[in-house]
Amino acid sequence: EADIYQTPRYLVIGTGKKITLECSQTMGHDKMYWYQQDPGMELHLIHYSYGVNSTEKGDLSSESTVSRIRTEHFPLTLESARPSHTSQYLCASSEYGGFYGYTFGSGTRLTVV
Amino acid sequence: GESVGLHLPTLSVQEGDNSIINCAYSNSASDYFIWYKQESGKGPQFIIDIRSNMDKRQGQRVTVLLNKTVKHLSLQIAATQPGDSAVYFCAENAHAGGTSYGKLTFGQGTILTVHP
Numbered sequence: 136e137a138d139i140y141q142t143p144r145y146l147v148i149g150t151g152k153k154i155t156l157e158c159s160q161t162m163g164h165d166k167m168y169w170y171q172q173d174p175g176m177e178l179h180l181i182h183y184s185y186g187v188n189s190t191e192k193g194d195l196s197s198e199s200t201v202s203r204i205r206t207e208h209f210p211l212t213l214e215s216a217r218p219s220h221t222s223q224y225l226c227a228s229s230e231y232g233g234f235y236g237y238t239f240g241s242g243t244r245l246t247v248v
Numbered sequence: 249g250e251s252v253g254l255h256l257p258t259l260s261v262q263e264g265d266n267s268i269i270n271c272a273y274s275n276s277a278s279d280y281f282i283w284y285k286q287e288s289g290k291g292p293q294f295i296i297d298i299r300s301n302m303d304k305r306q307g308q309r310v311t312v313l314l315n316k317t318v319k320h321l322s323l324q325i326a327a328t329q330p331g332d333s334a335v336y337f338c339a340e341n342a343h344a345g346g347t348s349y350g351k352l353t354f355g356q357g358t359i360l361t362v363h364p
Contacts, residue, residue, distance in 0.1 A: 232351060239293070244289075
């Protein structure tokens with residue numbers, strides 16, 4: 136079973152609302168990542184962290200922000216949701232960066248109406 | 249976000265056939281490669297990996313081939329089953345930005361559909 140958990144699994148929310156997508160892992164991994172994926176599309180890295188108090192922007196520009204106050208927790212926040220933010224958001228973690236790969240959560244499918 | 253919006257290629261096979269999914273990677277410095285399987289509504293799951301000092305690696309019903317000369321990776325699935333229907337992504341690990349461990353870059357992905 137996955138040791139990385141994302142909540143909620145599905146979220147439908149109105150335009151302008153503030154939302155936080157939760158991601159937690161119990162493996163003690165230092166490195167964590169957020170990917171954005173539209174249906175039938177590629178995965179795009181939007182944020183990553185190499186440890187507590189470390190956050191970096193990924194390859195795809197995103198209006199979301201992240202924080203890493205605890206090793207196990209890497210939440211993603213949208214201050215004001217818009218329909219263009221509708222997508223699937225995948226969280227992942229790893230012990231060795233890209234080497235040996237990442238473990239992914241099940242994702243949060245966000246719909247902004 | 250401003251996605252490029254590239255739709256994935258597709259591969260349709262009959263149950264019992266062998267499937268071959270291809271991937272071209274971009275960075276000649278990549279030292280590690282992974283194939284992921286993503287089923288509908290789920291996150292990607294690890295299938296098999298290969299280091300750059302190998303040409304071939306076999307798992308249960310799956311084989312990964314690496315051709316570093318042309319920067320090509322393939323995933324072969326033997327006796328494909330309906331449960332293999334999913335999107336398959338290749339990923340490469342390249343060291344960049346001074347980090348020790350590198351960061352995975354995902355390929356385009358292929359949608360595999362297995363017909364009974």
